[in-house]
Amino acid sequence: MTHPWFAPTARPRILAHRGLATATDAEGRAIVENSLLAVAAAHALGVDYVESDCHVTADGVVVLFHDDDLHRVTGDPRRVAEVTAAELERIMEPRGGLLTLAHALDAFPDLRFNLDVKAEAAALPVGRLVAPHVQRVLVTSFSDPRRRRALAAALEATGGSRPATSAGTGTLVRLLVALAVRADRWAARLLRDVDALQIPERHRRVRVLSTRLLTVAHAAGVEVHVWTINAPDDMRRLAALGVDGIVTDRADLAVEVFRRA
Template sequence: MTHPWFEGTATPRVLAHRGLVAPDDARVGVVENSFAAVAAAHSAGAPYVESDCHLTADGIVVLFHDDDLSRVTGDPRTVAGVTVLELERLMAERGGLITLAQALDAFPTMKFNLDVKAADAATAVGTTVAPYGDRVLVTSFSDARRREALAAAQTAARGVRPATSAGSSTIARVLAAVATRSDRLLARALTGIDALQVPERRGRVRIVTPRLIAAAHRHDVEVHVWTVNDPDDMRRLVRLGVDGIVTDRADIALGNLS
């Protein structure tokens, strides 16, 4: 059965990478993964926001990509080393902090693709999204972290389990199965997986190929490619058969892929 996260939205899916920060917004200090960036993606009509989850010192899940604050705020501390109130002050002139709970409540029609960045955030992410599982996809480079978040959501048992995309070790198994043309190994690797979210290439190695897309589709698994900002590349990948584009410029993608 198709998970509700995939229903009601046509492919190719446009996933707003860390929200949307257009050039004019960036010039006035708005940053990625801020409340303003998520609101801009929503206003542009993006049905999905791809974001990242960390845990503050006082146990609040926030949308933030890096382990530390230096690149985004100039503060050298880690996300785990500050309280949510401290982080709110740092983000006040950068588009505003947004917690995971706030994102789910403030944008009730939006679906979220959540990457669990920190090991200590996995359980908190799962319990936070449990009531909203129909519009959440959980992922992580770490399959263990991804599974921990899913288990926490299922333990809370307050709705539909979140959808999920494969972590790095599962993707490696999928690629090996595709290379050896083993549908048995492929089926085993894709058990419980709803999507493969991958870059088009890793160095000189091409990951997204017609064979991979066909193999995933045979098992009712979608292929989403990150992070694609050039309209020509977006259209080329869609022609190849990918189901979703993760992009910093959801506004451009929506205008070119609709």
């Protein structure tokens, strides 16, 4: 059966990558990615999905933050794991506001979240926090073991329900090998425990997205979402190819493209 996370039927799905960080706040300050205002801006567009990332602060709070340190986003050289949630809240206040995972799930009850578990320490708390919301959460990670730990924590907390999930790097690499050698049964086995493949078109010199990957994934009931696509012409091209989801920094442009289509 299709996981409830996929209930909206419009295609392609628009996944607002780290919210929408192209606007400014009421005082003209830039809104940074993964902030409260970035997610609120994406929500205001009417998108169904927000893609975000999970780290854990020094006092054990799961926060939406991509990098393992604060330097690129805030100029502070410390790691997320070295600051408390209260400290990070003060740092993020002029940048759109800190958003914890618990607050995100409560404040945006009609959004579906695509959560990338970035830190080992985040796996168990993410799984436990999303347990009451499994119908509208997809959990992923580049690390398949980390992803599976988060899913197991959610399953334990719910007594049998889990979030949707997409493949980690290890699963994806094996899938590409299986496709290359035409090992369709192996490919089908690899896809049994995932609901989606979330991939770039290419990784360095390796083409990841192909019509064969789309065919095999769809035959297994698995969706294919491509990241990070910001040009409208690329959005249209991938939708025509049969891609199920577009992960984009420019959800505003994607909404224009596909509402006019």
